[in-house]
Amino acid sequence: MKVLANDGISQSGIDALEKGGFEVITTTVAQEQLINYINEKDITVLLVRSATTVRKDLIDACPGLKIIGRGGVGMDNIDVEYAREQGRSVINTPAASSHSVAELVFGHLFGLARFLHNSNREMPLEGDSNFKGLKKAYAKGTELKGKTLGVLGFGRIGQATAKVAIGAGMKVIAFDPFMDEANLELDFFDGQKLNFNIKTISKEDVLKQADFLTLHVPAQDGYVIGKPELEIMKDGAILVNAARGGVVDEVALVEALSSGKIARAALDVFEKEPKPEMQLLMNPALSLTPHTGAATNEAQDRIGTELAEQIISILK
Numbered sequence: 272m273k274v275l276a277n278d279g280i281s282q283s284g285i286d287a288l289e290k291g292g293f294e295v296i297t298t299t300v301a302q303e304q305l306i307n308y309i310n311e312k313d314i315t316v317l318l319v320r321s322a323t324t325v326r327k328d329l330i331d332a333c334p335g336l337k338i339i340g341r342g343g344v345g346m347d348n349i350d351v352e353y354a355r356e357q358g359r360s361v362i363n364t365p366a367a368s369s370h371s372v373a374e375l376v377f378g379h380l381f382g383l384a385r386f387l388h389n390s391n392r393e394m395p396l397e398g399d400s401n402f403k404g405l406k407k408a409y410a411k412g413t414e415l416k417g418k419t420l421g422v423l424g425f426g427r428i429g430q431a432t433a434k435v436a437i438g439a440g441m442k443v444i445a446f447d448p449f450m451d452e453a454n455l456e457l458d459f460f461d462g463q464k465l466n467f468n469i470k471t472i473s474k475e476d477v478l479k480q481a482d483f484l485t486l487h488v489p490a491q492d493g494y495v496i497g498k499p500e501l502e503i504m505k506d507g508a509i510l511v512n513a514a515r516g517g518v519v520d521e522v523a524l525v526e527a528l529s530s531g532k533i534a535r536a537a538l539d540v541f542e543k544e545p546k547p548e549m550q551l552l553m554n555p556a557l558s559l560t561p562h563t564g565a566a567t568n569e570a571q572d573r574i575g576t577e578l579a580e581q582i583i584s585i586l587k
Contacts, residue, residue: 273294274317278321279320281574284574285575287579288582291582293316306328315336317339320342326349326350336359340578344428347490362581370431372565376513379558383535385412415439416440421477421481426447428487446473453469483511513539521538525554535556539561
């Protein structure tokens, strides 16, 4: 049986699949050519990440396709329910990238708190001619320790982010419409374990109390953070969206940054990927990454291995 990993797969995933008797193809096939390729090559399993979409037309046109797999969490690029109604298995790897996303969130948070996103731009340009000026400009950083991190969406990734926050000495508050509380177990290098019980509170209370806010919600109709929510937030708060493009109203965010209501923000995802709005790309109050939340070697190894295990379990 053949597996097409159209958006790539780690070597560990390839090795596990080949050991299980599968042929793995890592050719990237253009979206418009995908149906013909799947049928001509007799593909049994299609693996995608965010670049490839699997809609009703492809599902209907490829009767030999038995499994559709998403390397990662969100499956908004797949018509999941329809595929399952047609008897196809749809799988993903919800736990594999949680810590990678959490670390990226904190990369942004530490950077924003100390203006690293700006100083890394300016030092190569003015470091030799305006050192004292830059030092003064970026001298009013803030520490994360002792501050409150608000988490909207307290599933696997939200909880992983909360663990990093606790390790950094932050207070964590969270909102999740499907969860009343969560028990977080922190593992330390010497074998010690500590448990923290976090009871969720209302979204409005999180917005009002958070010094820093991070989103870990699925794609949905409407904004999770729009103008009304930004107005509720603390003056000078910092926001990070490493969840999905479209859950933050980017126009309202730029306005809040311009007014100073929101001090700074970070975006790893955008409403218009892969061509984010220029007003975002050029905004000095924004720290930006190109949708790389799960893009660590460790996460990709876990994703590949988990997909392989699920495929082998289903088909063997």
